Amino acid sequence: MSQDTSTATGAGPRSGASHRHDSQTDDIEVRALSRQFGEIRAVDDVSFTVKGGELTGFVGGNGAGKTTTMRMIMGVLSISAGDVLWRGRPITALDRRGFGYMPEERGLYPDQAVLDQLVYLGRLRGIGTAAAKASVTDHLERLGLAERAKDKVQTLSLGNQQRVQIIAALMGRPQALVLDEPFSGLDPQAVDSMADLLREHTSRGVPVLFSSHQLDLVERLCERLVVLSRGTVVAAGTADELRTQTVVRHRLVLSGDAGWVRDAPGIHTVDVDGGAVLLEVLDQGADHRLLSEALRRGDVLEFAPQRPSLSEIYREVTK
Template sequence: MRRIRRRRRAHSVVAMSDLEVRDLTRVFASGDTPRRAVDGVSFTASSGLLTGFVGGNGAGKTTTMRMIMGVLAITRGEVRFGGAPVTRHDRREFGYMPEERGLYPKQPVLEQLVYLARLRGIAAPVARREVLEHLDRLGLAGRAKDHVEKLSLGNQQRVQIVAAIMGQPKALVLDEPFSGLDPAAVDAMADLLREHTRRGVPVLFSSHQLDLVERLCERLVILGGGRVLASGTPDELRTKGFTRHRLVLSGDAGFVRGVPGVLAVDVDGSSALVEVHDDAAATRLLSAALERGAVQEFSPVRPTLAQIYREVTS
């Protein structure tokens, strides 16, 4: 390994700084027909919050993250950090986990993580202590001297995570950090990320695991076709569109199909799942139900992130 020039390590206290993406666009030249992979994407990964970045394959998540980190040139738009255009110095203090993992397969885990930490300006003794602490928390203390190629894919993922979070980064941009992790490792990783948000760090991560994103994130950004289809807190996303209610009666619920302003999503005997367009429709539905007998339940149903995702991407 080449000799490393030591830089001063950044202070562990992070100023409250948002990571902002404004009208970010990337066009790839492809013969006579350029391809617009990301088209006017705007959102904010707020300081001290976990922001989940979700979308199908080809939605533009990885391309957006590469532009945030300066790995890929921006066709139009800008990235801002702390209220100003992001600089090369800012990016050097970001923790980044790319889609293509950057580990050396034939080098020992501890040795290369210490090396990567020293590239970020951390003194060797401090780096070694921090690496060992993180490996222990992720269940890899006994594998520190193993070559990366000897580890399972899930354990390699844990090593890559450690590489991204070393040195008190000012922001974290993580592409599929939970991929291949078992439940215990997911919990350990979530705890580590929350420690960074408590320092005021904005954390943006992509994932195909919608239930995990829903459980962990304070804000969500749903991408499709290179554009933002929906964004906000989980509660904000749940309240957009029509409200679903569950209606349970003493008799048959089939009549709901004929109530104006009510869409019957599912009817099964005495129960029905309906979408109510407005308060007037809810009143009509409940009045019609009471005319037919006792109403045992009429309550709103909170949609899951998976249901919201299917609705906005369909």
């Protein structure tokens, strides 16, 4: 029903990319991934795709399994069951070497200078020294850290350490990005710079998966969402797709008392307050019958679908 703009059909940032064969797309595909910690199943049969050129937000409460899933994608945690695919085939260590990864817990060598250790991390990823230096210098400038290049990491504020960590993941044209809470601890200005940077990567076709607690941010930035709850995917798709998946509520405001709506067929009444009702339409056509009945009884001041916010959807799917 509603506008289906940025799904896999190739609209949005990936326009022009649809000629690619499916097995060639720069997608990270997670298939039936599970992870057992003793008795606890932290991640249970999780499947989703992070499409090349798209920002995918990974949402879920604490302990939902986001970090465990990301660690399995990056190969730092072994997989109990399931597969991680890259371009349609099982991912290899060499593939991951070209990925930019930001782990949940931040940490760098406290005693080493910012530039030196970023170049070191870049070289480990196989980026040449000169290329790494150029990329790091460029990123430091963009994140306002150019003057701190020679300072030891431990002399930086936490927010600035976070930026250095971001550069560690983003430098040297990674072929995919997996970022665990990249926005936490950033001031609004840094959030914007970070969002711009991520957009640059998606615009060259790179898939980006990032987890976040900040739902407004996810809604603003992401083409796609994967909602995780207690180790399973409870919702996945574009924000609009998620909206259509949840039952849409309508608000009806009448001139007279609206108590009779409680008994209307095919309608679930959520709340009645004088002439205002919040309701869910259960049967197709029930909304038309309801509106006719309302007009018969008097004036209808307002009848409109309530566009749910992402956090409402989130609460809905994770409850």
